[in-house]
Amino acid sequence: MNNIYTIFRKEMANYFNSPIAYIFVAVFLISSTWLFFQNFFLNGQATMRGYFYFLPWIFLFLAPAISMRSFAEERRSGTLELLLTLPVKDWEVVLGKFLSNVIFITITILLSITVPISINILGQIDMGTVIGGYLGAILLASSYLSLGLFVSSFTKNQIVAFIISIAGLFFLFILGANFVLNVIPTFLVPIFSFLGLGTHFDNITKGVVDTRDLIYYFSFIFLFLWLTVRSIESRNWK
Amino acid sequence: MINIENLTKKYQDKKVLNNISFNVKKGEILGFLGPNGAGKTTTLRIITGFIAPTKGKVKVAKIDLSKDSLSVRKKIGYLAENNPLYDDMKVYEFLYFIASLKGVKKEKIVRKIREINKTCGLEKVISRPINELSKGYKQRVGLAQAMINNPEILILDEPTSGLDPNQIVEIRELIKKIGEEKTVIFSTHILSEVQAVCDRIIIIHNGKIVASGTSEELLKSTGSKKTIYVKIKGNRDEVLGQLKRIEGADDVNIKDKESDNVYGYEIKSEKNIDLREKLSTKVMKNNWSILEFRKEEKGLEDVFRKLTK
Known part of the structure; x- marks a missing residue:
């Protein structure tokens, strides 16, 4: 536990000691609120639906931007050798890094709390969908990060990690999208729609927190963290 | 202290290490000598648990590395090739980070850092970011990091490469001082260094041990x-x-x-x-x-x- 916390703290300090964190937060808040408020007054409804609609697409680029350096940078600068020869278990390293990514993106997401507050001044907002939306956003972002972490673990080039993560996430996201579901054979539809990252997000933002969606996200995260640990261990059977 | 048996490492089809065996006694300073690409770094990486051998066994203090790498890693302080450090951290933060991951108790960390600070002569730079330090000071931070939990064994991969002659002498003196109490393996391709510091020398070439002994023994055996x-x-x-x-x-x-x-x-x-x-x-x-x-x-x-x- 201690080791995870130590690594977590170092990674967090790393974000906030460099301009990356502040740039990241600013880009996220500006782009998401701007996209949202563009149409907000046209609709004239006191709801955050539109806000959560954009999030998966914004995260598609921002989550890999956070996770890309996790291992790639350590590999490039050689510090991975330093870290992995310390008496620390591989999964502790992976978990410490993952948690720091998750907490960082959670802080970023929660900073957008001004949006529901502003809406609430304009009209009554349904708190259930807002809380559901935030929960879903955090789960979705964490899933993105777990995949990004995995990709980052087998390259020393951050840009490669970034682009492959985006490609992978994009693929998994559109798997459950309507235009894909329309063209595949009918018996595959439930499978594809279950595997798609986006489908579960839609459910949660509607304010419905179904265990199936939670299980999906948690197993997704678990799978990719497990793969990351395997990938780090792979130095042992190369 | 360290027993290495029949170590072989293949990358694809190329044998980087070919059936290497040697022992290191407690308290010995062993110089690991060889031209570039001879397999020095690979051997050290295997002993420190960073990579696994294709074949062979490593035992450190009678613990089998493949079975309990964590306990072995606790006993080893390692200065890797090119001395990788977290550049954006301050020296103090960095040492704190390493110390806590090495399991030094929280209440002891500050005292430990103070001690190592003195041994390695880091007083002047302790609160500066690592990327602002000269190469000599970075090397000292690397050594400090390796020794922070007072490990029984120190493994140093080319600790003096890229330093100027004064710094080389300083680091060498430091290693000598450390070696009075600890088992040290260090690799180098600088010969005078080995003669100045080591109790015993192993020369490795193309993944094989070609000679081993004190420097006098080596001189006698070939000349x-x-x-x-x-x-x-x-x-x-x-x-x-x-x-x-x-x-x-x-x-x-x-x-x-x-x-x-x-x-x-x-x-x-x-x-x-x-x-x-x-x-x-x-x-x-x-x-x-x-x-x-x-x-x-x-x-x-x-x-x-x-x-x-």
Whole structure:
């Protein structure tokens, strides 16, 4: 536990000691609120639906931007050798890094709390969908990060990690999208729609927190963290 | 302390290490010598648990590395090749981070850092970011990081590479000081370093151990002939002819020429024969004069070159 916390703290300090964190937060808040408020007054409804609609697409680029350096940078600068020869278990390293990514993106997401507050001044907002939306956003972002972490673990080039993560996430996201579901054979539809990252997000933002969606996200995260640990261990059977 | 048995490492089809075995005793400073690409770093990486061997066994303090790498890693302080450090951290933060991951108790960390600060001479830079430090100071931070939890074994991969001569001497002194209490393995391709610091030397080439022993032993085992250099004033052909006639002189050559009738000669003989006396009587008899006279020592450099060509 201690080791995870130590690594977590170092990674967090790393974000906030460099301009990356502040740039990241600013880009996220500006782009998401701007996209949202563009149409907000046209609709004239006191709801955050539109806000959560954009999030998966914004995260598609921002989550890999956070996770890309996790291992790639350590590999490039050689510090991975330093870290992995310390008496620390591989999964502790992976978990410490993952948690720091998750907490960082959670802080970023929660900073957008001004949006529901502003809406609430304009009209009554349904708190259930807002809380559901935030929960879903955090789960979705964490899933993105777990995949990004995995990709980052087998390259020393951050840009490669970034682009492959985006490609992978994009693929998994559109798997459950309507235009894909329309063209595949009918018996595959439930499978594809279950595997798609986006489908579960839609459910949660509607304010419905179904265990199936939670299980999906948690197993997704678990799978990719497990793969990351395997990938780090792979130095042992190369 | 460290037992290595039949270590083999293949990358694809290339054998980087080929059946290496050696032991390191407690308290010994072992120099790991070899040209670039000989397999030094690979061996050290295997001992520290960063990579696994294709075949073979590593035991550290009787613990099998493949079974319990975590306990082994606790006993080893490691300075990796090129000294990787978290550049954006301050020295103090970095040492704190490493110390807590090495399991130093929280209440002891500050005291430990203070101690290591003194041993490694980091007082001036302790609160500065690592990326602002000179290479010599970075190297000291690397050593400090390796020693922070007072490990029994230190493994240093080319600790002096890229330093200036003053820094090299400083780091070397530091290693010597550390080596008084700890088992140290360090790799290098600088020969004078090994001679200055190590109790024992292992020379590795193309993934194989080609020699092992103290520096005297290595010198003896390979330098099969003794060489005397003498500069004599006298007729060249006459001198050469007479010298060749000395009993026990296997090979006489002219090495250099100073002026007419002043030449330097090299006389080789078997190890156990001492030609010096015979040589001087010969010179006196012929009324020549000796201008220079010395025993040529075969250095470790020759041994190294001979073994790793």
